[in-house]
Amino acid sequence: MNDRQTIGETGGEFAFIDRALAQAARGDQRIIVGPGDDAAVLRCGGEAVVTTDLLIEGRHFRLDWIAPFDAGWRAAISSLSDLAAMGARPLAGFLSLGVGPQFPAADAEDLVRGVAACLEIYGAALAGGDTVASSSGVILNVCLAGEWQGRSCLRSAARPGDLICVTGRLGGSRAALRLLERLGPGAAWEGHHELILSYSAPHARTSAGLWLTRQDAVHAMMDISDGLSSDLWRIAEASGVRCVVDVSALPVSPAAAAAAHLTGETLADTALHGGEDFELLFTIAPEGAEAVLGGIVIETGTQAAIVGRVDEGEPGVFAADGAPIHPAFEHFAP
Amino acid sequence: MNDRQTIGETGGEFAFIDRALAQAARGDQRIIVGPGDDAAVLRCGGEAVVTTDLLIEGRHFRLDWIAPFDAGWRAAISSLSDLAAMGARPLAGFLSLGVGPQFPAADAEDLVRGVAACLEIYGAALAGGDTVASSSGVILNVCLAGEWQGRSCLRSAARPGDLICVTGRLGGSRAALRLLERLGPGAAWEGHHELILSYSAPHARTSAGLWLTRQDAVHAMMDISDGLSSDLWRIAEASGVRCVVDVSALPVSPAAAAAAHLTGETLADTALHGGEDFELLFTIAPEGAEAVLGGIVIETGTQAAIVGRVDEGEPGVFAADGAPIHPAFEHFAP
Numbered sequence: 001m002n003d004r005q006t007i008g009e010t011g012g013e014f015a016f017i018d019r020a021l022a023q024a025a026r027g028d029q030r031i032i033v034g035p036g037d038d039a040a041v042l043r044c045g046g047e048a049v050v051t052t053d054l055l056i057e058g059r060h061f062r063l064d065w066i067a068p069f070d071a072g073w074r075a076a077i078s079s080l081s082d083l084a085a086m087g088a089r090p091l092a093g094f095l096s097l098g099v100g101p102q103f104p105a106a107d108a109e110d111l112v113r114g115v116a117a118c119l120e121i122y123g124a125a126l127a128g129g130d131t132v133a134s135s136s137g138v139i140l141n142v143c144l145a146g147e148w149q150g151r152s153c154l155r156s157a158a159r160p161g162d163l164i165c166v167t168g169r170l171g172g173s174r175a176a177l178r179l180l181e182r183l184g185p186g187a188a189w190e191g192h193h194e195l196i197l198s199y200s201a202p203h204a205r206t207s208a209g210l211w212l213t214r215q216d217a218v219h220a221m222m223d224i225s226d227g228l229s230s231d232l233w234r235i236a237e238a239s240g241v242r243c244v245v246d247v248s249a250l251p252v253s254p255a256a257a258a259a260a261h262l263t264g265e266t267l268a269d270t271a272l273h274g275g276e277d278f279e280l281l282f283t284i285a286p287e288g289a290e291a292v293l294g295g296i297v298i299e300t301g302t303q304a305a306i307v308g309r310v311d312e313g314e315p316g317v318f319a320a321d322g323a324p325i326h327p328a329f330e331h332f333a334p
Numbered sequence: 335m336n337d338r339q340t341i342g343e344t345g346g347e348f349a350f351i352d353r354a355l356a357q358a359a360r361g362d363q364r365i366i367v368g369p370g371d372d373a374a375v376l377r378c379g380g381e382a383v384v385t386t387d388l389l390i391e392g393r394h395f396r397l398d399w400i401a402p403f404d405a406g407w408r409a410a411i412s413s414l415s416d417l418a419a420m421g422a423r424p425l426a427g428f429l430s431l432g433v434g435p436q437f438p439a440a441d442a443e444d445l446v447r448g449v450a451a452c453l454e455i456y457g458a459a460l461a462g463g464d465t466v467a468s469s470s471g472v473i474l475n476v477c478l479a480g481e482w483q484g485r486s487c488l489r490s491a492a493r494p495g496d497l498i499c500v501t502g503r504l505g506g507s508r509a510a511l512r513l514l515e516r517l518g519p520g521a522a523w524e525g526h527h528e529l530i531l532s533y534s535a536p537h538a539r540t541s542a543g544l545w546l547t548r549q550d551a552v553h554a555m556m557d558i559s560d561g562l563s564s565d566l567w568r569i570a571e572a573s574g575v576r577c578v579v580d581v582s583a584l585p586v587s588p589a590a591a592a593a594a595h596l597t598g599e600t601l602a603d604t605a606l607h608g609g610e611d612f613e614l615l616f617t618i619a620p621e622g623a624e625a626v627l628g629g630i631v632i633e634t635g636t637q638a639a640i641v642g643r644v645d646e647g648e649p650g651v652f653a654a655d656g657a658p659i660h661p662a663f664e665h666f667a668p
Contacts, residue, residue: 033383033420033488036490037420037486037488037556038417038420038556039420039422039480040384040385041382041383041486042381042383044380044382046378047376047377047378048378048479049367049375049376050374050376050428050461050462051428052430052475053430053464054430054431054464054466055466056467060466082372083372085373086367086372086373088373088375094385094386096388128384128385128386130387130388132390132393134390135392135470136470139432141386141477143384145479146373154367154371223372238370
């Protein structure tokens with residue numbers, strides 16, 4: 001395969017993907033049957049935790065903004081973040097890839113490498129997949145299976161009196177996207193390298209999720225994929241509670257704050273409505289807060305901050321001054 | 335929601351999918367955590383068998399040829415057939431669905447119902463999913479997890495001397511597609527109802543796969559998804575053997591034979607190269623053939639026929655007269 005060859009010119013086969021798959025799962029004792037048969041067989045210890053995420057070029061990523069490797073990486077992170085929120089240990093990923101015949105074969109290989117490398121770093125193997133011809137853009141679906149620890153902190157488990165916490169800092173992905181839109185990829189990457197990098201190669205909070213799930217004081221948990229405002233609404237509705245956010249307490253990264261200044265967006269909007277930061281949102285009993293917020297740093301190297309509280313009342317999300325906070329995310333926003 | 339409402343007009347939510355998901359998994363004791371959280375938790379008994387299949391409108395199905403419910407059904411069958419070949423018991427499915435804002439909401443609901451109904455009939459629950467806006471056509475990915483029986487008959491396990499067998503009859507889907515192309519959906523459905531129905535609502539060989547996997551005489555097994563010629567090549571290469579097919583022994587359904595006559599295709603081509611019949615292809619030690627081919631009918635109600643033998647030699651697929659048989663299926667055939 002040379003660098004300019006398209007998928008169609010490679011002879012109509014995804015041989016490199018078969019090779020990548022075969023390499024990825026080799027030597028992993030938890031993969032009883034790996035790629036190459038009709039399905040994979042995983043040793044998962046009694047219970048399996050499974051999530052699936054579909055990403056479509058143009059909607060979830062743009063290949064003129066980020067490299068194919070990064071698009072693959074982000075697809076994997078999206079699923080790893082879901083498992084982190086369930087307190088599950090990543091085990092095996094399954095990639096469905098749709099690309100057109102004109103797509104460069106080297107780029108397709110980079111996409112697969114991005115998925116495989118990301119999974120490997122978080123302790124999972126790329127154990128299977130499906131490759132199909134797409135007439136329109138790149139389609140990635142990552143399905144990820146993990147081992148359960150015997151408990152998950154569900155969205156429905158928030159209780160009145162709980163404190164609302166988030167890991168890390170919010171708004172980075174949103175700020176990066178705004179800069180990419182406004183400046184174009186060249187200037188955005190050059191002038192705001194750290195911020196764009198946090199967007200193109202994000203982390204999942206796997207170790208923090210595993211640790212938080214073992215703390216009895218932690219009640220509800222989910223990952224922030226659609227933005228804090230949207231995801232708090234999900235907890236409010238699932239738990240039948242009212243969430244009150246101290247907007248001024250929301251942690252925003254300095255780089256995201258600088259970018260928000262450039263694009264004219266308020267810090268509050270950046271932090272409240274920014275999606276795809278892949279941080280964890282969780283609620284804790286107030287008496288356990290000190291131990292949890294101290295322990296998470298020591299045990300997992302992850303910062304977490306209190307950003308609000310859970311009250312009794314009609315499900316909803318409000319600022320401390322009582323102003324309603326609406327969800328940012330709509331699948332088909334006009 | 336009225337019948338003419340588009341997905342976009344429903345308010346940008348896939349609320350009906352959330353409802354369908356919540357209903358589908360209710361009461362299944364194997365689903366510890368069902369839809370509505372970041373991932374599902376499944377009780378799978380130590381090992382999980384996982385497969386994933388991506389289907390794209392225009393490439394894998396046409397919604398002017400089959401109903402949305404049937405497109406969903408076929409997507410589920412595609413994964414169920416993979417698990418059947420691994421001898422796994424279906425447990426839980428995960429649907430990723432991409433549709434555009436102009437897509438009728440009622441059709442999207444039918445698609446999801448097709449997936450859920452099919453999974454349910456085969457003993458699995460729709461336990462999770464992901465819904466996204468697609469700018470181009472309908473995209474379905476079904477990921478399916480099952481329980482392992484402790485053995486799978488892998489593609490690499492065929493041995494020289496084995497007999498090659500297939501369940502059911504071949505060529506039905508190919509013949510149906512040719513008729514749909516040639517006559518259009520109206521005339522094809524009217525004149526060839528049984529044949530088109532076998533295409534639009536196929537079965538998976540779940541019980542036959544479970545039973546065959548428990549027979550020591552059965553060595554290699556896979557489902558026929560891309561056509562017997564292509565799939566025999568996979569066994570030949572994985573096992574390092576030569577497969578010899580008695581083309582005249584291939585079982586073709588009478589309806590498919592009649593259709594092949596109409597479209598001018600030979601029976602051999604219909605049976606050899608037709609994909610998506612979702613039958614099982616397996617090899618058995620000759621001394622076990624009688625017991626297996628008798629037992630499979632009595633125990634599972636499934637017919638199976640001997641269609642060839644496995645020889646030593648360079649990997650390849652040949653007719654009984656020595657003529658080479660080439661694989662029919664290419665991902666990106668010109």
